[in-house]
Amino acid sequence: MSLKNKINPTESELEILQLLWEFGPSSVRFVNDKQNENKEVGYTTTLKIMQIMADKGILIVNKEQRQHVYSSVIDESETKGNLLDGFLKKTFSGSAKKLVMQALGNHNPSKEELEEIKKLISEIENKSK
Amino acid sequence: MSLKNKINPTESELEILQLLWEFGPSSVRFVNDKQNENKEVGYTTTLKIMQIMADKGILIVNKEQRQHVYSSVIDESETKGNLLDGFLKKTFSGSAKKLVMQALGNHNPSKEELEEIKKLISEIENKSK
DNA sequence: TTCTAACTACGAAATTATTCGTAAATAAAT
């Protein structure tokens, strides 16, 4: 994909994407059940949004069975990268540093998390040598 | 402020807040001019949103002069922290680590940024000793 | 076969956020 097709899922679209990324291709029923573990969401609401996503080309549908099976077409980390980018611009004037520092400062990361991050930093440093 | 008043500015509210945080108490005209350096925004649009924000208690207005002067009531880093929190939940299942790693991985931070982040990490590590 | 339950299709209502037009008030300029 050469020219970026900047996909910006809405909030409820993202919610559904997260489930499809985690559990793979799923029926509306399955997705709706998962959503209802957290908060009440009407079945037809989930259906409608998944249909809209399919229209937009974010999902593809397999209609061979009566229970249609939906799968995500878009890549998880690419999409999250885009979302992060937008959030970064809007909230931290595009500075990853500011965001990272706010994230680290606010969230009391565990020793293990810090270790992983330090590891990642040295990897990045080594790559650019 | 004891019980969190979870303030969630919308996108255009945040845009205005950023300006008020940077430049301090300002008139609608000033804010609107700043906005128009980037993109066209109607004057009454800016006015309306700032009035709404004042209604919500996000801004306070000084009406002594004809040009009302608006100031932010909410704290910059607290608000950004809240926004980050929400974004984190929605997009990275609340894991600051995932987000930080995505941010660092995606944004080719400069050597200086990495240094600052490492410094911050050691500060956090020392604090918890 | 007939009844019932589950599913899709569809459109409209509700919600939230944003934009804009117009009127009224005030100050500044001529």
Added chain:
DNA sequence: ATTTATTTACGAATAATTTCGTAGTTAGAA
């Protein structure tokens, strides 16, 4: 003093997203 420009007030139009009701269809159970 009259005109002109700037500002606030207000409500309505627009837009985007989400929710929901209802009808029609299909599959499975009785």
